[in-house]
Amino acid sequence: MSTAPKFDPNANDQLICGLFSKKEAAQMIADGGTHIHSTTMGYRDEMARFTSALLNEKNPEPHPWQLVTNCREVSLGSSGERYKLIKRATVDMGIFSRRGYSEKVECVLEELITNGIYHAYANADGSHKYRRDSSVKLEDGEALKVRYGASQEGIFISVEDQGGRLSLEDIGSAFYRCYYNQDNQIVEDEQGSGLGLYMVFDLVTHFRVDLYPGKRTVVSCWIAGRRIAHPSIFSFNFFKRGA
Amino acid sequence: MLLDNKFNLKKKFEDGREVIYISGNLDEDARFDEVRKDQPLVFDMRGIVGVNSCGVRNWVNFMRDHKNQPITFRHCSPAIVHQMNMVPSFKGHAQVFSIYVPYACSHCDAEDRVFLDLVKGAREAPTKVPCKNCKVGKMEIDGDEQQYFAFAA
Ligand SMILES: [Zn+2]
Numbered sequence: 001m002s003t004a005p006k007f008d009p010n011a012n013d014q015l016i017c018g019l020f021s022k023k024e025a026a027q028m029i030a031d032g033g034t035h036i037h038s039t040t041m042g043y044r045d046e047m048a049r050f051t052s053a054l055l056n057e058k059n060p061e062p063h064p065w066q067l068v069t070n071c072r073e074v075s076l077g078s079s080g081e082r083y084k085l086i087k088r089a090t091v092d093m094g095i096f097s098r099r100g101y102s103e104k105v106e107c108v109l110e111e112l113i114t115n116g117i118y119h120a121y122a123n124a125d126g127s128h129k130y131r132r133d134s135s136v137k138l139e140d141g142e143a144l145k146v147r148y149g150a151s152q153e154g155i156f157i158s159v160e161d162q163g164g165r166l167s168l169e170d171i172g173s174a175f176y177r178c179y180y181n182q183d184n185q186i187v188e189d190e191q192g193s194g195l196g197l198y199m200v201f202d203l204v205t206h207f208r209v210d211l212y213p214g215k216r217t218v219v220s221c222w223i224a225g226r227r228i229a230h231p232s233i234f235s236f237n238f239f240k241r242g243a
Numbered sequence: 244m245l246l247d248n249k250f251n252l253k254k255k256f257e258d259g260r261e262v263i264y265i266s267g268n269l270d271e272d273a274r275f276d277e278v279r280k281d282q283p284l285v286f287d288m289r290g291i292v293g294v295n296s297c298g299v300r301n302w303v304n305f306m307r308d309h310k311n312q313p314i315t316f317r318h319c320s321p322a323i324v325h326q327m328n329m330v331p332s333f334k335g336h337a338q339v340f341s342i343y344v345p346y347a348c349s350h351c352d353a354e355d356r357v358f359l360d361l362v363k364g365a366r367e368a369p370t371k372v373p374c375k376n377c378k379v380g381k382m383e384i385d386g387d388e389q390q391y392f393a394f395a396a
Binding site: 099100106107111114133182183185186188194195196199202226227229230231 | 303332
């Protein structure tokens with residue numbers, strides 16, 4: 001049974017392992033949960049153990065699934081370049097001909113890049129710097145870093161902005177609204193529909209945010225290959241980094 | 244979404260009624276101004292290859308604006324089925340007549356789509372179908388079957 005989220009910032013940094021649906025995970029995230037692994041292996045799960053080790057480290061090492069050998073990094077300086085970049089990424093990763101996979105990857109890349117451009121940067125009064133309905137050329141120092149790579153096991157995607165404004169509370173309330181308030185999932189806001197991160201989380205196997213408040217945000221995802229993918233195996237991690 | 248998959252809407256008369264074919268990417272540029280408000284609507288959605296979050300909102304608002312008209316979806320592509328599952332108001336009050344189910348070969352990784360006519364009572368997709376590509380392997384549903392059919396529950 002779902003209860004209205006009571007965001008508890010002190011819930012941070014606790015590792016929760018079990019077998020959940022993404023909907024159940026959304027409730028935990030809305031309540032302030034930061035490290036949630038749904039796995040049949042419990043705390044012995046390799047990914048969960050890695051998260052546990054990371055929680056004791058100051059240095060934000062990548063999870064194992066981020067270490068794809070042929071990973072590329074591309075800089076993106078304007079909204080107009082994003083479709084070219086997405087097409088190039090799917091070709092580079094050799095998945096262009098694989099329809100089911102490329103649809104997922106295109107969706108994840110597009111939503112994360114769009115979020116990065118239109119939500120990461122603010123004016124001095126806190127309002128959004130770039131309007132969603134405008135084509136944007138990012139200023140020096142604002143370019144997004146888009147990383148991607150593919151292996152037999154799956155696909156890695158990450159998008160890094162230089163704003164650092166994506167809070168756990170924002171993610172949790174968006175997930176909660178989308179999973180539990182299905183008559184009212186969509187936001188009528190000129191900056192977007194409020195569905196983007198939910199769509200990404202729903203599509204991917206592992207979802208991780210590294211937030212450096214006011215400095216940068218890195219959203220990283222792993223999409224497991226079709227032979228490995230299982231809807232009950234997934235993780236959510238939110239690391240807030242001080243320095 | 245990708246430049247070569249621009250949203251397109253085309254009307255055709257078939258068996259004395261209008262069928263609206265939509266294709267490409269359903270995104271913020273999708274427009275439905277030409278759709279009439281005074282008759283039942285039939286959408287053929289086989290050509291939709293991607294849907295982004297603003298496209299979902301466009302579509303849901305469209306469904307709301309046409310809530311008094313009977314609406315039918317037919318030949319829904321997997322991209323459409325995924326959206327119906329993620330965002331229930333995407334389907335809204337529409338009746339879904341038929342869908343495509345994505346399959347992949349466990350032997351050669353080839354992909355295919357199997358048409359499923361829900362009106363004729365085909366509620367379940369075949370578990371395995373022979374692979375036309377390698378002619379050795381069997382194709383299975385690409386993804387979780389229960390999740391894929393959640394919209395029909
Ligand atoms: Zn085959």
